Each structure stands twice: as structure tokens, then as C-alpha cells.
Amino acid sequence: MEQRAIYDLRYCGDGYDARSAVRVLTAEAVALDRAVGRALSSLSGQGPVTLFDFGYGTGRVTNEFLVEFPRTFADAGRDLRVIAYDVSAQGLRKAARSLADDHGFHLGDLVFSDAAVEGYVAGSAGREDGGTRVSVTFVHGSEGEGSDAVQKLILRANDDVPVMVTTSWYSAIAHMPGAEVRASFFRMLSEVTDPRGELLVAPSVSGDLPELQEFWTKKRLAGEAGGLPIEMDGDVIYRTELEQDNYCHVFGPDLWELLEAVTQPGQHAWLEAIRLPDEEFRSRAEEQDNYRRLRAFNQEVGRRRWTADDYRRVHTAAAIRSGSPAAAGD
Ligand SMILES: C[S@@+](CC[C@H](N)C(=O)[O-])C[C@H]1O[C@@H](n2cnc3c(N)ncnc32)[C@H](O)[C@@H]1O
Secondary structure (H helix, E strand, O other): OOHHHHHHHHHHOOOOOOOOOOOOOHHHHHHHHHHHHHHHHHOOOOOOEEEEEEOOOOOHHHHHHHHHHHHHOHHHOOOEEEEEEEOOHHHHHHHHHHHHHHHOOEEOOOOOOOOOOOOEEEEEEEEEEOOEEEEEEEEEOOOOOOHHHHHHHHHHHOOOOOEEEEEEEOOHHHHOOOHHHHHHHHHHHHHOEEEEEEEEEEOEEOOOOHHHHHHHHHHHHOOOOOOOOOOOOOEEEEEOOOOOEEEEEOEOHHHHHHHHHOOOOOOEEEEEEEEOOOOOOOOHHHHHHHHHHHHHHHHHHOOOOOOHHHHHOOOEEEEEEEOOOOOOOO
């Protein structure tokens, strides 16, 4: 179940990206704008805003954000540098093509080595928009490498300084078997991020795939999961739209444990629902209905620690660590 092979194939077609009528959820866009807004208040300066997206895929959330950045954050008067990291060269290529064809980005020499055993910087894309420069550096990773190697690669891609904002949408961390491995990558995401900046990791949680979770827990307890990476509650094998078997860890209270472990005194940590467990959205109206209910959920739980039942009421959650106190709207 090599993720590179699975996602290279998924990104060849449109099935993965077109599974929902709504490409970027309102809650994702709002959470990202708020995180960047907080980072701008706590990390003033002249240099570019720097954002690292781990498991960027085709840039589903990040590209919409970066295209609008010059207008959304016009007052900040700063450039934007995105570091787009993924193990799928196919996803990165597709994203680069879309930035060039749909948004006029200039592509430098992008050189991909699809089967590389070490991660490398493939090249970048950029454009000027109303005096703001937006650039995207594409980093092709190899899942054979541990978190230390990825950390070095990302810091090198960012001139050896930590980034202001790290995101991971539909997080790649969920595709890593083994609680220890996930913890080491979560720590790495924290370590490449300026402590005054923002870390936002959004994986699926207990309300996603409930039947499959039950199925695989029963199999594990009956000793029938031999040879498969099914080690704890939340570990599942699911079928993709291309009939590939893929591993995913659906998070529960272990998401909070990962976040708490990387939160220092003076930083703020909380969970936020990003999607409630409905079917894939067939229209913006369905997504908006989900968004309305999830805002009520977020208000109800506030900043308290989520119970196991809270996780079951949510499909995707963002684990957020912020270097600045949350703003009133958060
Ligand atoms: C569910 S997709 C999410 C993609 C994108 N962030 C989005 O929201 O649409 C998970 C992504 O994680 C990537 N991935 C899987 N394992 C990875 C790893 N070890 N390191 C980096 N990316 C990985 C996959 O290639 C895929 O693009």
C-alpha cells in the first residue's frame, strides 16, 4: 500500500478531485484565512509569509488560498511563499499545470523523478499580482524517508528558517501506519513551524467511516488482521474509487494527544470541526447546511477537551496550535 503509487494513479484521473461538488469547504477556507491572519499579527516583518502544506496533493485547499492571497491579505503588503510537499509527483504536476493554465503562473524548470528514493525540490512556479509575489516550491517526498529527512528538506526549501504556517488538509499523517510514526511526523510539522506561528492538521476523525472502523476493530480483536497494518482502534483499509485497497487511520482522542504533546506554555491549542458526517456534497447548499451545523457544534464544545462522543459527531477536525491567543471570531 505505497501511498505514492496509490495517489499517482488517483491523480491521473478526475475521480479523486471531483468526488464532491464543493472542492474547498467553507470551514477549510475560513480556518486557513484565520490561521494566516493570526500568524501575520504575531510575526510582523517585511519578508514573505511562508506556508508549508504537508500532503498538498493537487493543492485543493492551498491553491485557492494562494491565488486569492494578494486580495485577502492586501493590507499586509507581504509576498507569499508556499512549500508544497507530497509523495505523489502526479499530484504536484497537476497542481503546477493548473496554476499555469488557469491562473497565469510562470513555471520554472520543474524536474520530477517519479520513483526517487530521496525527497528533492522539483522546482517552482510564481506570479506577480498587483505588486504581490506569490511563489510555490514543489517538493517531491519519498515515504521511505523518516521525519528527520523531511524536516531537513523542508527547512532547506525555506532558506533554513522555520515557516510561519504549516497545514495538512485531509492529512497525509492518516496514511502512516503506526502511532509512533504518526507522532514523529506530527512533531516534525511542529518543529518546522515558528513557535509564534500556526500549525493546522486536519485529518478525519471518528465520525468518518464508522462501519469500517467497527469491522476492522472486530477483525483485529479476533486475530484476523494478520499481515495488515491494523494495530489499534481507527485503523482501517478502505477501497478507493479505483478499487485500490488503502490504509487510513481515523483519529479519535489520539489527535488531541498529538497536539498537546507539541504545545508549549504560551501557545494555544484547540480542535475545530471542519466537516460533519454527511454524504459527499452534491451542491453548495448541502455544504452550507453542514457548515451551519458544524458552527453550532464548534460553539457548543468551545475550547473544552473533546469527549469520545464529540469525535463521533464529526467527520473531519482541525487540530490547531497557535502562537497567538485566538481572535474573537475563532
Ligand atoms: C487524502 S489526500 C489529501 C490531499 C490534499 N491535501 C487534499 O486535501 O485534497 C492525502 C495526500 O497525502 C499524500 N501522502 C500520503 N502519504 C504521504 C507521506 N508519507 N508524505 C507526504 N504525503 C503523503 C498523498 O499523496 C495525498 O496527496
